[in-house]
Amino acid sequence: MGARFVRILVCGAQVPFVRGGAELLIDGLIDALRAAGHSADRVMLPYSWQPHDRLAPSALAWRLLDLSAVDGVPVDLVIATKFPSYAVAHPRKLVWLVHQHRQIYDWYGTPLSDFCNTPEDVATRDLVRRIDRTALGEARARFAISRNVAARLERFTGLTARPLYPPSRYAAQLRVGPYGDYLLSDARHDRAKRLDVMLRAIAAMDRPLPTRVISDGPERAALEALAAQLHLGQVVQFLGYVSDAELVELYAGARGVYYAPYDEDYGFTTVQALAAARPVITSHDAGGVLELVQDGVNGLVSAPEPAALARSLDRLHDAALVARLGAAGPACVADIRWSRVVTTLLEAAR
Structure with a gap:
């Protein structure tokens, strides 16, 4: 596998009209493979x-x-990412696991899952779990985007995976700028990201910070309505998707970055905030976020409740604290590099 111009296919499942972390990971991996x-x-x-x-x-x-060949020319390696792409068959298949279908695993039986205990849903759940054990078990090597994802995989399937953190696709562009006066939120607008809790926390602050919310998702209308209900219309701006250049500038000028999802797989927002020397405000149950964020070191970690998060957010008015937490960020992600990812994956494919 050390030869140049090895033919590699990266496999992913695409939900139409949705673009999130998995798509960014695939973009970054393909760019890095080509650069190599x-x-x-x-x-x-x-x-x-x-x-x-x-x-x-x-x-x-x-x-x-x-996918063994394309136009008669062999494909040397397939790298699958998330359900159901890892069901693909290939003699040299790696899995870099973003996540399984969480609704039938750790979310099952919670409000985040749309599965019920009907005979039909139980049968589907059991079938997909069998598919996962077979498809993931046959891979030449398995990696996961975080320790959290690897632990979930082992808990439910008994299979192990080596954690391999993906860099942000903006890694080369992110920069450290002066600390501004606004809080930044960069999370897809869905229930698991808990932006409703963020809005309630901002409303509970002693001195609410101006907040810029980027990205989009199915909960956007509900979140905008909640912001209005909480009288945050002059405080919170919903910017939707922004250009790459705008995103980099927003990180560079933020006072801090709010990212407190429920049991996150990994979270590019965390990596981007730390690279830009921004403190991360998160919660005790944020999953993969906590593999990089330490309370009082490079961020503030609290209970996932508005009052507790509001106290963390109010601490961002302390300029010395913000500077100290922010300064610790870049070193925490310095080793998360695409060159390391490519080397690790290709060595495992030998």
Whole structure:
């Protein structure tokens, strides 16, 4: 696998009209493979989990793909990322696991899962779990984007994976700027990111910070309505998606970055905030975020409740504290590099 121009396909499931961390990871990996002299491309199949009986056929679609060669030329390596792309069959398959279908694993039985205990849902859950054990078990090597994802995999399947942190695609652009007066939120607007808790925390602050909210998602209208209800119309700006240049500038000028999702897989927001020397405000149950953020070292960690988070946010008015926490950030992510990712993956494929 040390030869140049190795032909590599990166596989991912694409929910139409949705772009998130998995898509950014695939973009970054392909760019890094090409920069290392390999011929790399992506294979994406549309994916939907509604209705639930589409899940197994989605995995079957991947299984039926023949990626052993393209136009008669062998494909040397396949790297699969998340369900159901890792169902693809290939003699040299690696998995860099972003996540499984969490609704049938750790979210099952919680408000974050749309699965019920109907006979049909239970049958689908059990079938997909069997598919996962087979498809993931046959990989030549397994990596996970965080220790949290690796631990989940082992808990539910008994399979192990080596943690391998992905860099941000903006790693080379992020910079350290002067601390501004605004809080930045960079999270998809869905329930697991808990931006409603952020809004309630801002409303509970002694001195609410101006807040800029970027990204989008299915909860945006509800979040905007909640902000209005909490009388935050002059405090919180919903900016939607922004350009790469705008994103870099927003990180560079923020007072701090709020990112307190529930049991996050990893979170590029964390890596980006630390690289830009911004303190991260998060919670005790934020999952993979806590692999990089330490309370009082490079961020502030509290209970996932508005009152507790409000106290953390009010501490951002302390300029000396902000500077101290921010200064510790870049060193925490300095070793998260694409060159290391490529070397690690290709060595495992030998």
